[in-house]
Amino acid sequence: MxxxxxxxxxxxxxxxxxxxxxxxxxxxxxxxTELMMTLLETSDPIVAQLCxxxxxxxxxxxxxxxxxxxxxxxxxxxxxxxxxxxxxVADLDQPNQGRLISQQAGKATLGRYxxxxxxxxxxxxxxxxxxxxxxxxxxxxxFRMRTSIVKRSGGFELAAFCTEIRLGITAKPAEAAPxxxxxxx
Amino acid sequence: MxxxxxxxxxxxxxxxxxxxxxxxxxxxxxxxTELMMTLLETSDPIVAQLCxxxxxxxxxxxxxxxxxxxxxxxxxxxxxxxxxxxxxVADLDQPNQGRLISQQAGKATLGRYxxxxxxxxxxxxxxxxxxxxxxxxxxxxxFRMRTSIVKRSGGFELAAFCTEIRLGITAKPAEAAPxxxxxxx
Numbered sequence: 169m170x171x172x173x174x175x176x177x178x179x180x181x182x183x184x185x186x187x188x189x190x191x192x193x194x195x196x197x198x199x200x201t202e203l204m205m206t207l208l209e210t211s212d213p214i215v216a217q218l219c220x221x222x223x224x225x226x227x228x229x230x231x232x233x234x235x236x237x238x239x240x241x242x243x244x245x246x247x248x249x250x251x252x253x254x255x256x257v258a259d260l261d262q263p264n265q266g267r268l269i270s271q272q273a274g275k276a277t278l279g280r281y282x283x284x285x286x287x288x289x290x291x292x293x294x295x296x297x298x299x300x301x302x303x304x305x306x307x308x309x310x311f312r313m314r315t316s317i318v319k320r321s322g323g324f325e326l327a328a329f330c331t332e333i334r335l336g337i338t339a340k341p342a343e344a345a346p347x348x349x350x351x352x353x
Numbered sequence: 354m355x356x357x358x359x360x361x362x363x364x365x366x367x368x369x370x371x372x373x374x375x376x377x378x379x380x381x382x383x384x385x386t387e388l389m390m391t392l393l394e395t396s397d398p399i400v401a402q403l404c405x406x407x408x409x410x411x412x413x414x415x416x417x418x419x420x421x422x423x424x425x426x427x428x429x430x431x432x433x434x435x436x437x438x439x440x441x442v443a444d445l446d447q448p449n450q451g452r453l454i455s456q457q458a459g460k461a462t463l464g465r466y467x468x469x470x471x472x473x474x475x476x477x478x479x480x481x482x483x484x485x486x487x488x489x490x491x492x493x494x495x496f497r498m499r500t501s502i503v504k505r506s507g508g509f510e511l512a513a514f515c516t517e518i519r520l521g522i523t524a525k526p527a528e529a530a531p532x533x534x535x536x537x538x
Contacts, residue, residue, distance in 0.1 A: 187372040187381055189516045191496075196372055196383055284471050307486070307502050311509055315500060317492050324496055329514030331374045 169287045170264055171256050175231040177309060179207045181335040184237075188328040201239040203332065208232030208253070218255050218269045222278050228266070230258045256281055297321070310334035354472045355449055356441050360416040362494060364392045366520040369422075373513040386424040388517065393417030393438070403440050403454045407463050413451070415443045441466055482506070495519035 169177075184201040208215055210229045219226040236251040250272065258266040265282035268291055279293035279300075291302040302316040314330040354362075369386040393400055395414045404411040421436040435457065443451040450467035453476055464478035464485075476487040487501040499515040 183379075185374050185376075185379065185381065187374070187383075187514060189370050189372070189514075191370075191516060191518065194368075194370060194385070196370065198372075198381055200379070284469060286469050286471070286473065286475070288471065288473065290471070301492070307509060307512075313500060313502070313512065315498060315514065317498070324492060327492075327498065327514075327516040329372060329374075329500065329512075331376060331512040333376065 169283065171258070171266075171281065171283050171289070172231045174283060174287075174289050174304075174306075175233045175254075175256070176207060177306060178205045178233060178312065180205060182312065182332045183335050184330050184332040186239075186328060186330045188326060191324050191327060197242050199239050199241040201237050202335070203235060203237045206234045208234055208255070214253060215255050218253065218271055218276055219257060221276055222257075222267070222269050224257045224267060224269070228257045228260065229255055230263065230266075231256050354468065356443070356451075356466065356468050356474070357416045359468060359472075359474050359489075360418045360439075360441070361392060362491060363390045363418060363497065365390060367497070367517045368520050369515050369517040371424075371513060371515040373511060376509050376512060382427050384424050384426040386422050387520070388420060388422045391419045393419055393440070399438060400440050403438065403456055403461055404442060406461055407442075407452070407454050409442045409452060409454070413442045413445070414440055415448065415451070416441050 182203040182205065184203055186199045186201060188197045190196065210226075210232065212232065215229050215232050216226040219229055232253065232255045234251065234253050237249065239248040241248065252270060252272040255269040256266060257269065265280070268279045268281040270277045270279060270293070277293055279291055281289060281291050283289050286305075288303050288305040291304070293300045297320060299319040300316065302314060304312060304314045306312050310333065312332040314332065316328045317324055318326040367388040367390065369388050371384045371386060373382045375381065393416075395411075395417065397417060400414050400417050401411040404414055417438065417440045419436065419438050422434065424433040426433065437455060437457040440454040441451060442454065443449075450465070453464045453466040455462045455464060455478070462478055464476055466474060466476050468474050471490075473488050473490045476489070478485045482505060484504040485501065487499060489497060489499045491497050495518065497517040499517065501513045502509055503511040
């Protein structure tokens with residue numbers, strides 16, 4: 169799998185269950201989210217625009233993804249919504265690693281991605297104040313997992329875990345994600 | 354890092370926060386656990402005994418770990434306790450992968466381990482009825498993370514996430530795990 173295939177496999181509608189562990193408080197919080205991920209062609213004007221804003225060559229952009237979400241967080245009746253754009257700009261010599269532009273609420277952040285031989289995609293964002301590391305992988309084509317950790321001023325403060333199940337598919341039993349229609353348990 | 358170093362770094366007392374996502378029910382459950390992990394020398398008689406029971410050559414055992422735990426699970430006032438033993442038996446040609454013997458409640462199960470270049474340890478147990486995959490990695494020497502998924506009869510049913518923080522250490526700020534004494538947030 170390469171980064172393009174990883175983004176392609178991410179495209180679609182997903183139900184996500186997220187748990188965040190607040191490490192300093194030793195507490196956790198849960199959220200349920202519906203995610204829609206749409207593949208962006210590298211010819212899409214937003215891809216070139218984000219590359220230029222980040223000082224990167226749009227010709228090296230290999231894939232993009234637009235994500236919109238709607239979340240319900242524990243004990244909060246108000247639905248949270250938002251959207252973001254990811255653009256992967258490959259290193260010239262190693263296409264499965266490079267820079268990752270992440271735009272949310274109009275603000276672009278530049279990080280790094282690397283896709284390992286075990287097909288785990290690692291995303292790292294580092295600023296003087298913050299270090300964030302996210303790992304994503306497919307347990308099956310219709311079941312994606314995600315962990316993230318956030319460190320500030322030298323100490324870890326948050327770790328989160330998402331299980332994401334593709335919506336609106338007729339799952340094949342051999343590679344099925346959990347679905348209400350299944351009676352495997 | 355090799356498998357011996359991974360086990361050595363795991364040795365000690367840890368506070369673990371675990372969240373399980375029951376995928377078919379779309380529900381989650383939390384538990385807090387104290388874990389004590391003790392390195393087992395390959396010369397320990399239990400290592401040879403478990404290898405022989407599993408039909409493996411004790412001379413190829415590279416490391417062992419004894420784990421004891423005490424857990425409090427959501428909405429259940431009763432503390433759960435238990436212990437297990439892990440023994441890694443390396444492949445002859447590739448020392449960072451091999452068989453993993455896991456003994457719990459007197460029953461030994463044989464699985465596989467592999468330690469990737471990204472220093473993520475993957476443990477896989479597969480029987481005709483069950484497929485379990487666990488990934489473990491150190492975010493820092495005193496902060497370990499763990500995810501696991503369990504599939505039965507073709508369908509995923511459980512995904513779990515643990516954040517584990519070493520207890521009883523005086524953390525160095527640069528690589529510190531969260532600790533009450535720290536005021537980094």
